[in-house]
Amino acid sequence: MNKADARLDYAADKMIGELLKEEKVELDEKFRAVLKGELVERIRQHVEDKRRQEEERVRKEEKSRREYFLRFGLNFRLQHLTLAVGVLILIITGLPIKFHDTLVAKIFFEMTGGIAVSRVIHRVGATLLIIVSVWHVLFITATRTGRNDFKQLLPTPKDLKDFVQNIKYLLGLSKQKPRYGRFSYVEKFDYWAVYWGMVIMILSGLLLWFNNFFLGIVPKFMFDIATEVHSDEAMLATLAIVVWHWYNVHFNPEVFPFNPTIFTGNISKEKMIKDHPLEYEQMITKTEAQRKKDVPR
Numbered sequence: 001m002n003k004a005d006a007r008l009d010y011a012a013d014k015m016i017g018e019l020l021k022e023e024k025v026e027l028d029e030k031f032r033a034v035l036k037g038e039l040v041e042r043i044r045q046h047v048e049d050k051r052r053q054e055e056e057r058v059r060k061e062e063k064s065r066r067e068y069f070l071r072f073g074l075n076f077r078l079q080h081l082t083l084a085v086g087v088l089i090l091i092i093t094g095l096p097i098k099f100h101d102t103l104v105a106k107i108f109f110e111m112t113g114g115i116a117v118s119r120v121i122h123r124v125g126a127t128l129l130i131i132v133s134v135w136h137v138l139f140i141t142a143t144r145t146g147r148n149d150f151k152q153l154l155p156t157p158k159d160l161k162d163f164v165q166n167i168k169y170l171l172g173l174s175k176q177k178p179r180y181g182r183f184s185y186v187e188k189f190d191y192w193a194v195y196w197g198m199v200i201m202i203l204s205g206l207l208l209w210f211n212n213f214f215l216g217i218v219p220k221f222m223f224d225i226a227t228e229v230h231s232d233e234a235m236l237a238t239l240a241i242v243v244w245h246w247y248n249v250h251f252n253p254e255v256f257p258f259n260p261t262i263f264t265g266n267i268s269k270e271k272m273i274k275d276h277p278l279e280y281e282q283m284i285t286k287t288e289a290q291r292k293k294d295v296p297r
């Protein structure tokens with residue numbers, strides 16, 4: 001190859017190089033545009049999926065809030081209502097009798113017709129309490145629902161474990177809340193406190209009410225004990241109801257201002273899963289088993 005040819009060859013190579021460089025830039029741009037388009041599409045798809053998942057979650061939550069289970073039947077609710085009315089009457093009329101020297105008690109008697117009226121109304125409340133305790137004993141012995149509920153209210157070793165787990169959870173030592181069945185250890189404690197409280201109040205109250213009748217049968221010191229026990233247990237019962245019970249069922253921040261379940265009987269699916277997960281799972285398993293049984297073969 002002579003010098004002229006070599007120069008031409010070199011010039012041609014350079015031109016080809018320039019052309020390729022231009023084409024490369026063009027290709028790069030095309031490639032980048034395609035890649036960008038694809039990326040934008042993927043991001044759009046991802047955002048869309050997330051939005052759909054979130055909508056689905058909110059829809060499910062909303063649905064479970066609107067879905068209800070029957071927690072307490074009519075019989076149970078009426079017992080609770082009678083008990084609540086009876087105990088409130090007893091507290092409102094009993095405490096002014098106990099603190100009859102105080103200004104508040106004097107104003108109360110002034111407004112309600114005197115201590116004699118309070119004594120009569122106290123006996124009306126007492127009658128309601130006696131009626132509901134007989135009714136409850138019949139309920140837990142003679143009805144299937146009552147027997148079943150009573151069995152589930154009996155304390156078990158799991159209650160102790162749940163108590164320890166709850167303390168750990170409240171102290172931040174564990175992230176897992178205890179998983180309760182139909183009744184938590186707090187509800188069982190409530191039930192048994194009322195149960196024994198009623199036995200004590202009714203027995204001591206009957207002794208005070210029918211003292212003339214019992215004087216012939218029971219020694220005098222029993223009346224002194226009954227008076228003391230009735231008076232002190234009344235304070236304990238009042239505080240247990242107002243502080244412990246009302247806080248747990250109504251004033252607890254997770255429930256405040258009011259839990260209507262004991263009045264309507266209904267509990268939302270959301271609350272059921274949160275507060276009674278084991279009972280909920282049992283119900284679902286039972287329903288599934290029943291559905292399979294009902295399918296014609």
Ligand code: HEM
Nearest residue numbers: 090091094095097098119126201202205206208209231234
């Ligand atoms: C939660 C239930 C009850 C509460 C909070 C309650 C409260 C009280 C209180 C604070 C007293 C005054 C005691 C004192 O003088 O130191 C009292 C007196 C009395 N209670 Fe009750 N009581 C309850 C249930 C009953 C029952 C079930 C009966 C009857 C079966 C009853 C019959 C009486 C009687 C006869 C007196 C004496 C009142 C008088 O001076 O005539 N109480 N009660």
